[in-house]
Amino acid sequence: MAARNPGTDFRPDWLEAVRINTPATERRAANLTTRRSLKKNWQIAWLLNAVSCIDLTTLSGDDTENRVARLCAKARQPIAPELLEEIGVTGLTTGAVCVYPTMVAAAKRALAGTAIPVASVATGFPAGLMPLDLRLAEIRYAVDQGADEIDIVISRALALRGEWGALYDELRAMREACGPARMKAILATGELKTLQNVAKASHVAMQAGADYIKTSTGKEPVNATLPVSLTMLRTIRDYQALTGHKVGFKPAGGLKTAKDALNWEVLMFEELGRDWLAPGLFRIGASSLLGDIERQIHHNVTGRYAAAHRLAAG
Template identity: 60%
Template structure:
């Protein structure tokens, strides 16, 4: 069997990074989202068309390259991070890739995401792979530390080798409609990141309305965000298709107005191959195939890879392997 998987290196070299733009409060004021319409549209994802057989296996291999392989637990240790990085180096067993005709292809996750304390550990463990390390910063997951503390945390993560920084916005700014404060803070975070790309975590489950989520997305993009991200994974409500549709449509609107393509990262609760395929279908239908690249789309996930590997083996053998055959850490 030989599958066709899109080469991840095609679009990234020509991608123009978001330079940031002045805060346009008139634009923010025009933003409105119809939740009922969003729910109807989200309900069609994965229902009208599905990928099957070899096509599904190819999509699942693509999904692996879009994962931010993550460990953000209170009991994380250097050993756990090293094991996660070992899995990142070889996310799928070699015999499975060989059977799929993909043994010579670069099938690696988009990044490994860890707390600041483990950035150096992850950088060392991934040396030579080209897999970037993403650090969660700015008082993750609540975001309620002094600004100076949060800026210094970003700077230290970058100094330790993080190439991507996942920052947390202060949800209260959104709930108060204090768009200038949100813009100024994200702008400062972007400056502290330097060459490292910045993903802004909105904590969408705590923003009350889809219109709030849409406005926060726009303000973060105007402030220079490279990605907008749903959740920390610690909220009661994390990524879902309705919220994703809101954020994706703001990305599309932003691209139409500015010519800048912003990345999207759903996080929290995405644990099955079926989930991954729905989000990929949503991206393809709303933004086009070009957005199914690691520089424009990521999954924030810790257990997704295990199920994808099980599904790949099932596609080859007709049997599901036990979870322990694809240990993550």
Template identity: 60%
Template sequence: MADRNPGCDLDLGWVNNVRINLPSVKRRAETLGTKRTVKKQWQAAWLLRAVTCIDLTTLSGDDTNANVQRLCHKAAHPVRDDIIEALGMGDAGITCGAVCVYPGRVNGAVKTLKKIGADIPVAAVATGFPSGQYHLRTRLEEIKLTVADGANEIDIVINREMALTGNWQGLYEELKAMREACGNAHLKAILAVGELGSMTNVYKASLVAMMAGADFIKTSTGKEGVNATIPIGIVMCRAIREYHERTGYKVGFKPAGGIRTAKDALVWLILIKEELGDEWLHNHMFRIGASGLLADIERQLFHYVYGRYAAVSELPMA
């Protein structure tokens, strides 16, 4: 794995000089899923890669230890064994990239994964998810408690007011404190792009998060009106690329919210390959936050192997 992004000093000149050519971004987004396609065995291979990049997620108010246990089992065995064997991938150890839950469910997820012998990270949404409208002190304490419970990754939410008012210094300092509170756990900064007001703010917030030491930048909580869209993905990936070109450090990318079909996943993989390159096409650098996506991918892989679509009863819970 590449070295973690250590962050750098806040460069307000760099941040304030950001300009977005929105028509150009939209044109790029419109052609991304039409000019590049993958078919047959290549599509099956790409879909298996997508499976390994999924943060299999449950973020419901009625989550219980039982459904988190089921989620962990599914993350460890995301695709039916007969399908995996038919694809010649029986020895590949295909699992999801992580299990993503609320802080209160971390302990149960860690215990379940240990019990079944699955080496899968546990990610937790923290810092007053999804609004972030809490005192900084309690947000930092939540991070520390969640890491102590065994979380390997913390998906934090940024302070949207600071981004909307251009208080980049304040946002940078908060994120630095969150990165420190994470310790060895990786910090994934959720920008809540649907609430940032403009693509320019999305790019600026991406830069500030990376300067503060974020290991990943993530589009959304999944609770906003606008979540992961391809134009937003292009803007965030180009911020990651520019940051890498200037500092030499690679930062991961996680779209989340509204990614539900195998076709959606393929478009996101194409975006990553074309905007960032093959070095980002694995789960150390790219994740998809999703709850229902895996079910459709498994359905498409079933069709590839058996030539028909599975009945609901033929595929286990995803």
């Protein structure tokens, strides 16, 4: 696990230096998907790595402790054991399980004896439109329940108005409320309008001490895209150059197929390097993705695709 990001004092001068060439960013993102061709065993290795970085998630209004227990069982054994045995892999789990605060205790019980962390959304997820004291109280509640990681949402209105100092103050208070739990800052990039805003919000979140920056809640009309992700990764690279601290990245929403997983892994490798291909610095918020990855692995082992109903669901 990477060292925590302690954050910095608010540095508005870093924001003033941000310049984003949107057409160039979009061309680079489109080109990335054609740069590497991963076949056969190499493809399977990259897909298994993607599994280890998935935050297996349930965030539904009808969540129950039984559903969370099933999800945790899938996190413990994300790929059918006979398939893993055939390719000689043991000990594979997902990167984390992510639930609402009221389900944290159930997830902790279901994952007892494993090293799989429990993440909780908080701060009025997904909109974040609650008074700050209530958002901080929700973080503290989740941590008290045993959450190892907290996925917070930023106040989009502050970003859209360019009130970066106020956004920093809110995020710094959230980081303090997280205590020992790692903080993932969800930027809701589909609602920030421009890549310039995405880059500045990324910088502010990292200055405030976010351990990961995350694209989306998964509830916006537009979630993770490659141009947005590329913009965020380059701010991570800039932040490391300025401070020496590594910050993780989590795309969420919009990743549905094994090909999507490979595209984002290639993006991570090309822009940030091998260190960011591990769950300590890379998470994927896309539970439905796991089913397609398992189908691809089944095809590699057996030569045929399994019907979806034959693969265990979370």
